[in-house]
Amino acid sequence: MADNDLTKDLVVEDAPEAAEETVATAGSASENTAPESPAPEDPAPESPAMHEGDLTPEELEQAYEQSMKEIQEGEVAKGTIVAVENDYVVVDIGYKSEGQINIHEFRDADGVIKAEVGQQVDVLLERAEDEDGTIILSKEKAAKIKVWDEISRVYNDDGMIHGTIVGRVKGGMSVDIGVNAFLPGSQVDLRPVRNLDSLIGQDFDFKILKFNKKRANIVLSRRVLLEEEREEKKKKTLTVLEEGQVMQGVVKNITDYGVFVDLGGIDGLLHITDMSWGRVGHPSEMFNIGDEITVKVLNFDRDRERVSLGLKQLKEDPWLNASERYPVGTRINGRVVSLADYGAFVEVEEGIEGLIHVSEMSWTRKVRHPSKIVNVGDMVEAVVLSISPEQKRISLGMKQVEPNPWDVIAEKYPVGTTIEGRIKNITDFGLFIGIDEGIDGLVHISDISWTKRIKHPGEIYKKGDEVRAIVLNIDRENERFSLGIKQLEGDPWEEIPNKYRVGTRVNGVVTNVTDFGLFVELEEGVEGLVHVSEIAEDKIKTPVGMFNVDDVIEAKVVSVNRRERKIGLSMRRLDEEAERQVYSEYVNSTQAATSNLGALLKEGLAQKEDVENGNESDEDK
Template identity: 60%
Template sequence: MQQNVNQQVGMDGGDEDFAAMFEASLKERGGDGILKEGEIVKGTVVQVTKDFAIVDIGYKSEGQVPISEFTNPRGEVSVQAGDPVEVLLESRENDTGMVVLSKEKADKMRIWDEISAACERDEIVKGTIVGRVKGGLSVDIGVKAFLPGSQVDIRPVRNLDQYISKEFEFKVIKFNKKRGNIVLSRRVLLEKQREEMKKETLKNLKEGAVLKGVVKNLTDYGAFIDLGGIDGLLHITDMSWGRIGHPSEMFNVGDEVRVVVLKFDPTQERVSLGLKQIQEDPWHRADEKYPVGTRVRGKVVSITDYGAFIEIEQGVEGLVHVSEMSWTKRLKHPSKILEVGQEVEAVVLDIDPKAKRIALGMKQIEQNPWTLLEDKYPIGSVIKGQIRNVTDFGVFVGVEEGVDGLVHVSDISWTVRIKHPGEMFKKGDEVEAVVLNIDVENERFSLGIKQLQPDPWETLSERLPVGSRVKGKVTKVTDFGAFVEIEPGIEGLVHVSELKEERVENPRDVVQEAQDVEVKIIDINTPDRKVALSMKALIGEGEDYREYLRKQAEGSKARLGDVMASKLKK
């Protein structure tokens, strides 16, 4: 080597230059001029072959470095003759007489030295997370280092895979060169950074302030927003004027948001945030935007037993009561025709912005079929339909789809006293009836069956004028007289004073139920449907009547005898 140096100096011409170069060479070799194995030395690439790079390190023989150590990830050789390099002297001579060198090991030794120096100066290092290992992550900082799971972030991290292939800054918290052990922390840097940000954030943190933040975490009841070193809670009720089932419907972790500070407690460092408060409450001008009669379109957001809530814009919902869903269908539950998420049309029936209430109607979208019934079924017309329901007070007859008419029990028969409509009708029977009345406003359709026939009371006075003698059957005996059926379904009263000329204490001493009698009509009250009858008025009207009285007396004696005989037997 000294001969080479002399020759080089001779060519340049100058003993002083040679002395300086020799002194420098000695310093590079530890002062004694001897190259030591395991040291990093400087050299120059003199030749590049297929397998090696030949490097001159100023030794008696040249060294070789595997070409793979100079190959980049794309497979390209990144060195050429004349390039200066630093290499590790692994062996001063191999079997072929060449010096064994390593650029890769030199790089690693230099990195270890740099990391060691960074630890001493309390500096940060950069690295790329390359994979998962037991208990944490593996980081490439030039050499492999370990990042414990607890040191990845300020908060515990469930999914460590999300950090792989990403570059970060780290603090070395443990370093052992002999064992090749390096432990890193990202959390330490984040906490320090967070404290600095927190100081700045606190300067601007006050109620009413609008700040930018990042969604840090989502829960069922809200979202935690990182305002910069300090977290605030954005409750789900303060996210939107509209209805939200879960915060994830609006946000993802990492989203940037603008929020307003609703409340701040400096002692506890608790911050309540709002998002919807940045925007105007949509109810402020709802009555101007949706006056009564306005036709709106919205989405079903909730269904209850009594109706469905329709969102007509974000934050503005109206209720369609079950009674306002259909003109004709009797809905037991709104879910029979609606489902959550369905889009519907409705009409505004009423609005109260202060109470934040809107009454909507769906059936009002279509023409009320009841308004057409008056023209289709005029009063007095006859309809035919099936009995759809039988109740205590009458029967419902199907007029058309969704429209039933009621035949009240009092409109079933002119003459028959009906205790329950079920005595005469059952569900499914087909009947005819007369249209009596249509109440469009209250949606009531009144029918009558007895009106199919003339009212026998209207012509009673013509058939049986006052003074007529008629035969009938006693239907009931009371303390004040006896009721006698003079025509099917038409009864008259023989008052106790009209039974006999002499005073009668007990009508049952004169007549009995089911007895056939002859009476005289003494009055007819058609409006009240009452007929006054008399038996004593027939006295003196001829032999026939006297014979009638004789037979009545004999009949009474015979009945009395039967009663006495019955008592004696007992």
């Protein structure tokens, strides 16, 4: 017997004692009886002459003794229930011989008594008579003896026996085949079973590997039957298996890279890339173990018995006519399947995914990451911007579903319009003011004030402030909206050239001292620069240390540039002017003195001439 040869190395004694059902009483009682011997047939029917009314007491005694000779202790016989009492059931085993069976042997799992008068049962004669003269019978022990006979027959005939897995024991499972038997863990299935508890309560056919009636040990195998069945199916499958064939199979195992499908005694691999034209994150998303599926044989290596399977190949590649179904401009509804830094991938249909770039998600918002707009699993509406079936790419746009607000913004807010809005953000270079939904206008730092030197807009404004501004420019292509605050008032520099003419003396306060000169505030928002070369007549390297902030100085306007908003001042030229004035006064005074001296000389000469001529007057005298 081939199966027995394969299992000679199995040690029956290793079966757990907890899984054994001891039948010591029945075993010892029938130890002299071969387990393979069949149960005795029904007693011969009574002859017509053998009726109770026809027999004398002596004949009845002889008949009873004869029946006892035919049915020995430890033997199994058939009997008929003649009475059901509270504690026992009375069974007639022939020749008016009646015995008792404890009532508990007729109770089922729910405690219900399953015994009726007239019902035939197999019984074991445990004792011909006890001290009370009662014949003791057992229904349970008779059943176990019959089970052991059946076990012996199945084992010798290399057959199968049916049983129910009833529990876990060390090293395997306990199986009820009429008596408890041991099923090793390695013999449960073709592959290791992770959850043995899931098999409890299930019925299977088993092979008997070994049994020992004396010790009540039985070792079973389900794997042997499965291997035989698998080998038979494999032979049939190999006769019809070929590339391109469509077959039915059962999912046997699931891995990260695919699923193994039982095609009938031979396994094929359905790789994750051949499951769908679309995206599959993990095979478990599509299949469960035990699923029946239809697959196509892609490749078959008969020598190595390796089969590659495909599922998506049962359908046409959706990209073949995608350009016809999704021309540019088509609106589609799809599910977001994944996100990347640069955009979101949307499943248009199974096998076709399109990309919505972050720049195509909003007309007005600057989207840094697609998660700010959509999440995986969201259903979105989009427009086909371009399609390339050869490269299997579709570009989609979400913002194109709505009108572009920049198309009408110029009409709504023409240049020169005064608007009011709330400051949404403050940066080093300016203020962002909310104009319309999703549209912000920028007030550049240079357009905040005509005259103030602003280092940072935060010095004057804070986020949330309401401000007024004038529309300066709208750049639709670059989506830029330029505003100005200082333009709400006239430019004071329009009057500066007239107010501070070249040569005008001015007084101002030093606001900054640098190596190249002094910045002097002439009035609020109006500054002039005294270059280092215009500080003094003598050449100096730097005014730092010579002047301090808030010093009041006097200077002379030497230049005015309205376009560049610059005023040039000079302290040196102011000193030169003073020197020239002093010199002029000196020259003027010198000339006057010279003129007076000449007059005196002329007068003296005239008097001298008069004296010489005798014309001296009395006054001169």
